[in-house]
Amino acid sequence: MNLIGVLDFFVFSITLASFSAILIGWRNQFSITTRLSLIAVLFITSFYYLSNFLEWSGISDIFVIVEDYIAILAPLAWFFFIYTFLQKNSEKNLRENQKNVEEAYRYTEFYKDLFTHDIRNILQNILLANNYIEQFNNDQDKLEKLPEICSLVKEQILRGENLISNVTKLSEIRQSPVAIQTVDLKNILEKTVENIKKLYDHRNFVVQIPDKKLLVKANDLLENIVENILVNAVMHNNNEPIEVWIKASKYKLNQTNYIKIEFIDNGIGISDDRKKEIFITREEEEHKFRTGLGLSLIKKVVEYYNGKIWMEDRIKGDYSKGSNFILLIPEG
Amino acid sequence: MIQENELITLILCLVALFFAISNYVKLKSLPGLKIFITSFTLFTMGWFFTVIEGIIFEEVFNIIEHVCYICSSLTMFIWAIVFFKKRGEN
Numbered sequence: 001m002n003l004i005g006v007l008d009f010f011v012f013s014i015t016l017a018s019f020s021a022i023l024i025g026w027r028n029q030f031s032i033t034t035r036l037s038l039i040a041v042l043f044i045t046s047f048y049y050l051s052n053f054l055e056w057s058g059i060s061d062i063f064v065i066v067e068d069y070i071a072i073l074a075p076l077a078w079f080f081f082i083y084t085f086l087q088k089n090s091e092k093n094l095r096e097n098q099k100n101v102e103e104a105y106r107y108t109e110f111y112k113d114l115f116t117h118d119i120r121n122i123l124q125n126i127l128l129a130n131n132y133i134e135q136f137n138n139d140q141d142k143l144e145k146l147p148e149i150c151s152l153v154k155e156q157i158l159r160g161e162n163l164i165s166n167v168t169k170l171s172e173i174r175q176s177p178v179a180i181q182t183v184d185l186k187n188i189l190e191k192t193v194e195n196i197k198k199l200y201d202h203r204n205f206v207v208q209i210p211d212k213k214l215l216v217k218a219n220d221l222l223e224n225i226v227e228n229i230l231v232n233a234v235m236h237n238n239n240e241p242i243e244v245w246i247k248a249s250k251y252k253l254n255q256t257n258y259i260k261i262e263f264i265d266n267g268i269g270i271s272d273d274r275k276k277e278i279f280i281t282r283e284e285e286e287h288k289f290r291t292g293l294g295l296s297l298i299k300k301v302v303e304y305y306n307g308k309i310w311m312e313d314r315i316k317g318d319y320s321k322g323s324n325f326i327l328l329i330p331e332g
Numbered sequence: 333m334i335q336e337n338e339l340i341t342l343i344l345c346l347v348a349l350f351f352a353i354s355n356y357v358k359l360k361s362l363p364g365l366k367i368f369i370t371s372f373t374l375f376t377m378g379w380f381f382t383v384i385e386g387i388i389f390e391e392v393f394n395i396i397e398h399v400c401y402i403c404s405s406l407t408m409f410i411w412a413i414v415f416f417k418k419r420g421e422n
Contacts, residue, residue: 007398014405018412042408045375049401056398068337075344078372082352082359089361 005057012049019046031088037081044074107174111167118163125156151202155235158199162231166297169224173300180305182332183222185214185259189246192226200234204241210248215332216259221301222329228298229263229325237267251328258307258328269319275311305329334386342383345376364414367407374404 019042048071051063063070129149136142186209193207207230216222233244243266251260270278279299302309307329314322352359352369359365378400385393 004394004398007395007402011398011401011405014402014409018405018409021409021412022415045405045408049405052398052401068335071341072337072344074375075341075348078375079344079348079351082348082355085362086355086358089358 002056002058005053008049008053008056012046012053015042015046015049018042031084034081034084034088037077037084040077041074041081044070044077048074119160122156122160122163126153129153129156154202159235162228166224166228169221170297170300173221173304180217180219182215183218183220185216185222185248185261185329186210186212188222188226189248192223192230193246196227196230196234199231203234205234205244206241207244207246209246212248214248214250214259216329217332218305218329221304225298225301225327226263228295232295233263233265233267233323237265239266242266250331253308253328257331259331261327261329263325263327264314264322265324266314266322269313269321269323270311271319275319278311279309302327302329334383338379338382338386342376342379345372345379349373349376363417364411367411367414371404371407371411374400374407378404 019039022038022042047063048067051067051070054060054062055064055067129152132149133146136146189209193209197205197207230244234242245262245264247260247262247264249260251258278295299309307327309325309327312324312326313319314324349369349372352372356365356369362368378397381393381397381400385391385397
């Protein structure tokens with residue numbers, strides 16, 4: 001056997017090894033047409049090298065007649081493999097782009113809905129308060145109501161501020177998720193309750209916080225969850241004092257250790273019909289019951305933590321006595 | 333002497349190689365793309381020397397042609413390994 005015969009033997013063996021490796025080893029990495037064209041590439045080149053080996057080693061020239069025709073097919077098979085791969089890749093990119101465009105459209109509609117509904121609502125309330133003040137004309141009886149009107153205006157401004165903050169947070173979660181770490185729940189509760197008390201200093205607001213230290217897998221956004229729940233408890237409460245009892249305990253569900261956090265209030269409560277809909281995000285069901293952005297944000301963040309959220313009546317069977325928001329956050 | 337079928341194969345190889353290089357950016361999701369292109373380039377070079385050997389230094393270019401083929405098949409084998417490794421990572 002001459003040198004070229006030896007070389008061709010190695011060429012054929014290695015190509016056959018590649019061919020076998022690809023045939024045995026792969027699973028659905030490419031589409032069927034791409035796979036078939038790659039098999040064709042390897043089959044044709046293996047055949048061509050086998051023919052070369054047999055010819056140059058002097059064993060047989062049985063394939064020489066068809067070798068030239070087979071050789072022409074080799075670059076065509078390479079070309080077809082590259083072409084089908086590109087085509088399938090383009091289809092995949094197109095599908096991804098279409099999905100992104102659809103998502104962007106949904107978010108545009110969501111923000112449009114948010115601004116046309118909530119912001120208009122806030123501005124209308126402030127306008128109403130302003131109209132009322134204009135009618136005072138130094139009327140002492142009406143002037144007595146001035147602190148109440150000012151409080152209403154302040155509440156609406158806070159609502160607007162909260163809304164903008166929540167939109168920013170939602171956008172942040174969507175674009176670049178914040179890392180999850182171990183955080184002290186007690187610290188977060190104390191800090192948030194203090195902030196809420198400052199915001200609603202005109203309301204008699206009593207909160208009980210658990211005194212034991214509990215660690216949860218969350219991040220700074222947990223503060224926003226607590227803040228949103230407490231703001232809801234204050235805003236939807238006609239009682240004096242506004243009372244919120246926060247309880248925290250260890251809880252095990254489906255082999256996962258959670259910290260169960262309950263926010264029990266004496267507010268106006270939520271009827272059974274509305275309970276099912278309060279966590280529906282607007283981008284999912286924009287025409288359903290409107291809850292404000294707060295609960296959409298809470299739901300998104302809790303899901304991001306791999307936690308759970310639901311609500312119950314404070315007193316079973318009587319929703320009007322207040323609500324109990326229950327959060328399950330994985331234990332830290 | 334140049335054989336027509338060898339020349340046609342070389343032209344087809346060059347067209348396919350040009351197509352692959354001109355779509356290099358779009359092909360980047362193919363695992364081990366550089367190795368894959370190298371293998372095909374070596375295969376094309378093999379055909380180039382096949383044509384050249386018909387004009388000049390037949391024996392020398394014949395050996396170079398077959399060396400190109402062995403290099404091409406080796407890189408193809410490496411590509412197959414890289415391909416599985418990347419797929420495993422995915």
